[in-house]
Amino acid sequence: MSENTLAKNFDPHTIEAYWVPEWERRGYSKATIDPTRENFNIQLPPPNVTGTLHMGHAFNQTIMDSLARYHRMKGDNTLWVPGTDHAGIATQIVVERQLNAQKVSRHDLGREKFIERVWKWKEQSGNTITNQVRRLGTSIDWSREYFTMDEKMSRVVRDVFVHLYQQGLIYRGKRLVNWEPSLLTAVSDLEVISEEEDGFLWHINYPLINKSGHVTVATTRPETILGDVALMIHPEDQRYRHLIGQHVKLPLCTREIPIIADNYVDQKFGTGVVKVTPAHDFNDYDVGQRHNLTPINILTLDARINENAPIKYRGLDRFEARRQILADLKEQGLLNAVKPHKLMVPRSDRTGSIIEPMLTNQWFVAMTRPAPDDSFFPGKSIAETALDVVRHGNIKFVPENWTTTYYQWLENIEDWCISRQLWWGHQIPAWYDDVGNVYVAKTEAEAIKKASAAGYNNALKRDEDVLDTWFSSALIPFSSLGWPEKTPELSHFLPSSVLVTGFDIIFFWVARMVMMTTHLTSQIPFKTVYVHGLVRDSEGQKMSKSKGNTLDPIDIIDGVSLETLLAKRTTGLMNPKQAENIEKKTKKEFPNGIAPFGTDALRFTFASMATLGRSINFDLARCEGYRNFCNKLWNATRFVLMNCEGKECGISTHIDDCAHNGSLDFSRPDCWIVSLLHRLTADVTKNFDNYRFDNIASAIYKFVWDEYCDWYVELSKWQIQNGTPAQQRATRYTLLHVLETVLRLAHPIIPFITEALWQKVAPLAGCYPVNEEPGQASLMIQPYPIADLKKINTDDEAWMSGLKAAVDACRNLRGEMVLSPAQRVPLLVSGDIVFLKAIAPYLQTLAKLSEVQVFADESMLDSQAHGAPLAIVGVNRFALKVDVDLVAERERLTREVKRIEGEMVKCYAKLNNQSFITRAPVSVVEVEKQRLVDFKAVLTKLQEQLFRLLA
Incomplete structure (x- = not known):
């Protein structure tokens, strides 16, 4: 073999730099639409255009690409649809922070100029993300790439909004929502992080109107006392039953409020008496609805006390008001006690601000209202339909236990708040006249026409709110395939085969895609939901900037110096002490930075960690082990090529049987490794179908390292040197046949090294189609191996087990006698x-x-x-x-x-x-x-x- 046949050392960077653009240039990832084939479609959960990909993206995309490559090699019509998400609130925050650094606000620019600025950022971030996705080896059809605010996607959003409004499933109303006071917008539950913090339980006396004494209330939020509309006790609480129906004077105010009874009260909490503030607590809001209590909002949108409170407190920040109110209660002798208390505090995951329940006018989707024109399950609400398609087995979760989480969300669902008080996003297609009448339409021209028909001919004002990002994301299963047009893609690839996602968005994205798709298309969005865990660090800690334990997947692929890694982890941290601690941690963990591992080693690591659990603890030591595996496979291939190139390998007369045949005489080791190969093929295929990527990685690793390299390659050396010509040909044939098959088996997981090696092995193994020349074919479109269970020979496997045991026994004896090699x-x-x-x-x-x-x-x-x-x-x-x-x-x-x-x-x-x-x-x-x-x-x-x- 010439030195140029295969480089001495495995260099992943060179291979990746060649094959990433080459696969794309050849168009292998473009879907076929052949009615005689099975269809496989997978949707890329669109990354947010907020910067760069993180480890969770890299893990998720490794799993999806492995599935896409597997099904493409099986001959299926395979479509993997890519896209990016505008991520309304997250992206707006990124750009606003960039402006703040220049001492400019979005209000200084105005809405139009600000939106232009965000589009520029989108181009920068989106290009960075798609380049990162390509670096991971993803076999995506980039010709179908979308952005959730492209005009085509935006048109679908407007059409759906208008359609649901006309059906009575979208409405505008004043309800309690999660409010982010620093961003001045409603936010979803997903954007609220509730963590236990140290606080206090204040005991406050409410004087009875009949002057017979007072009732003591325990509260964690004394500032909302100004919005109380009732006190509440449990109807069976013997301590207070006699007070039901009486009234108390609201401290610091002139109002009188009633004492009511409700089973919601926990008799063991605090004093057993709680205040009811429907405008500032979700549970209290429900109580207020049950008892017909009128909510009183005492906060402005930026969380200051408003005109509904006594003059003394108006204009105070909510926490300033808390301090003043407590001081006044103490002065009036109404502050009974203060006790330390652990409580769950809801904070914005974007800014850290404490979320405030706030009564505001918002747009909602009705979740439990019977849905008209729904043919999937006629007469049911969109939430009930989403429950039934899983209950009836139309959609399956892997692992199955996640169905419980799905059911819990939907069985307790509230109407979905879809409006956001932002500038970046899909602006709500609604216009108002001077008296507040609303005209919902796809275009302003249509809205004007509707207003004119109603007798209004003056200028209309468009609703300034935008839609929740999850609204447009919920439409992706069909909007990305050309709906509402009846495209070939829609007929072939809806429903998609599998959705690969994390458990944290089962409700926020998965359930909403099910609701929207079943209602609007009368089909399910996907057949299977494969739910994986979240990627954490090696100690099981969530990766975050504040912890300084984040890893960039591209840094693992290319390697990164300690200095660059430190800069990435400490830039933007406001706390100098925090930055100092992160620097110490990083220097201790990565004194020499991170060595380059290559994409295949990273992908193999992700596959090996894809267990059916809740979290994935990423450890670079595992990555190093799989880089060594790649080196092992590379060196084994060099051995095979050196011993087969230019030699008779029995390709023209080969048989895939372990028997004597004139020109080929297979030995017991030849038969054994072929038996294990078919056993491996069956095992890998089964685990692909069951989404057990950890088992796939383990099986391939053990076969290549333990059986093929450590045993068969060593045995083949004796056979090639000492066997008859027929035995030598059989051994060379087996070396090539097994290696070429393993490369096809492993390709979906580790595409780069397998492609590079296959290009060298395939010509010798006779694997090129007759109409293709070497260098023009690709492993990516070769048929995936099919196990022949008849080739599994337990006698040969038992024979080889005996040989292994004998060798091990002799090696142990040598070791005990301290004999040198x-x-x-x-x-x-x-x-x-x-x-x-x-x-x-x-x-x-x-x-x-x-x-x-x-x-x-x-x-x-x-x-x-x-x-x-x-x-x-x-x-x-x-x-x-x-x-x-x-x-x-x-x-x-x-x-x-x-x-x-x-x-x-x-x-x-x-x-x-x-x-x-x-x-x-x-x-x-x-x-x-x-x-x-x-x-x-x-x-x-x-x-x-x-x-x-x-x-």
Whole structure:
């Protein structure tokens, strides 16, 4: 083989730099639409255009690309649709922070100029993201790329909004929502992080109007006392039942409020009496609805006290007001007690501001109202339909336990607030006249026409709010395929085959896609939801900027210096002490930065960690192990090419059977590795179908490293050097055949190295189609291997297990005798003569022996090997013929006798345990019985050997 056939060392960067654009140039990822084939469609969860990809994206996309490549190789019509999300609130915050650094606000620019600024950022961030996605080796059809605010996608959003409004499923109303006071917008539950914090429980006295005393209320939010409309007790609380229907004077105010009873009250919390503030608490809002209580909002949108409160407090920030109110309560003798209390505080995950429940006018989608014109499950609400398609098995979750989470969300669903008080996003297609009448239309011209028909002919004002990002995201399963037009893509690829996503957005995205797709298209959006865990650091901590444990997937691929890594982790941190701690942590963990691992090693690591759990602890040590695997595969291929290139490999007359055939004579090791190959193929295929990527990675790793490289390649060296021409051809053929098949099996997980190696191996293995020239074909579009279960030969596998055990026994003897690898000594063996003679040549090579002498009976071996170190494997005995330290050998045999006796004690314990005998499968009990028989036989031989040494 010439030096130029395959580089000496595996260089992932060179391979990736060539194949990323080359695959795209050749158009392999473009979907076919062939009615005779199965269809496979997968949607890329669109990354937000807020910067760059993170480890979660890289993990998610590795799983999706593995599935896409697998199905494409199977011959399916395979479509992977890419896109990016405008991510309203997140992107607006990014751009506003950029402006703040220049001491400019969005209000200084005005809405139009600000939106132009965001579009410029979108171009920058979007291009960065798509380049990162390409670097991960994703086989995406980029010709179908969308952005959720492209005109085509925006038109679908407007059409759907108008349609749902006309059906009565979208309405505008004043309701309580999560309000972000620093951003002045409603936010979704997903954008609220509730964590336990230290706080207080203030006990406040409310005087009874009849002057018979007071009622003490425990609250964590004394500032909202100004908006109280009632006090509430449990109807069965004997302490307070006599107070139901009475009134109290609201402290610091002139109002009187009633005492009501409701089962919602926890009698054990605080004093057992709670205040009802419907305008500032979600649970209180529900209580107010049940008891017809009128909410009183006492906060402005920026969380200051408004005109509904006494003059003294108006204009104060909510926390300033808290301090003043507590001081006034104390002065009036109404502050009964202050107790430390742990409480859950809802904060914005974007800014850290405390979220305020706020009564505001918003747009909502009705979740539980019967949906008209819904043919999927006629007469049901969109939420009920979304529940039923899972209950009836139309959509399946993997793992199945996530269906419980899905059910819990939808069974307790509230109407969906879809409006946001932002500038960046899909502006709501609604216009108002001077008196507040609303005209919902797809265009302003349509709105003017509707207003004119209603008798209004003056100028209309458009609603300034934008839609929740999840509204447009919920339409992606069909909007990305050309809906409402009846496109070929829509008919072939809806529903998509599988959605790959994290458990944290089962409700916010998954459920909403199900609701929207079933209602608007009468189809399900996808057949399977594969739910994976979230990527955390090696200690199980969530990756975050504040913790300084984030990793950029591209840095792992390309490598990064310590200085650059420090800059990435500390830039933008406001707390100097925090930055100092992160710097110390980073220097300790990565003193030399991060070495380049390449894309394949990162992808293999992600696949190996894709267990069906809630979290994925990423450890660079695993990445290093899979980089070593890539090197191992590369070096094995170099060996195969060096021994096969320019040689007769039996390709023109090959047979895939382990038998003698004129020009090919397959050995037992040849047959064994082919048997394992078909077993591996069946295993990998099953696990692809079951989404067990961890099992796929493990199976491929073990086969390549443990079986092919460590055993078969070593055995092939003897066969190529010493076999007959027919045996040599068979071995070369097997080396090529197995390697080429493994490259196809592993390609979906590690596409770059397998493609590069396949380009070298395929011509020798005869794998190019007759109409293609070397260099013009690609592994990416080769057929995925199919297991032939008839080729799995348990006899060959058992034979090889015996050879392995014999080699291991000899190696252990060499180790115990401290023999150097260069020191070759004779081996004396007795037992199964036919087997021992068959393995002798391999045993001599692998165990580094000078010769193997096979004796017909044990006495002949004993006479030649008196005192020599002895190993017993089944019926076979192995002795190295060397000068022996008898004392040391007796000690070794004594230790081995004790070990075997210990194993026998364990067997007896199980077999004498009636519970084990009764409950364990019969096959397991039989295995244990056989183990005991085998241990007895070995013990007898060891004791005989020890007796001879003691004689």
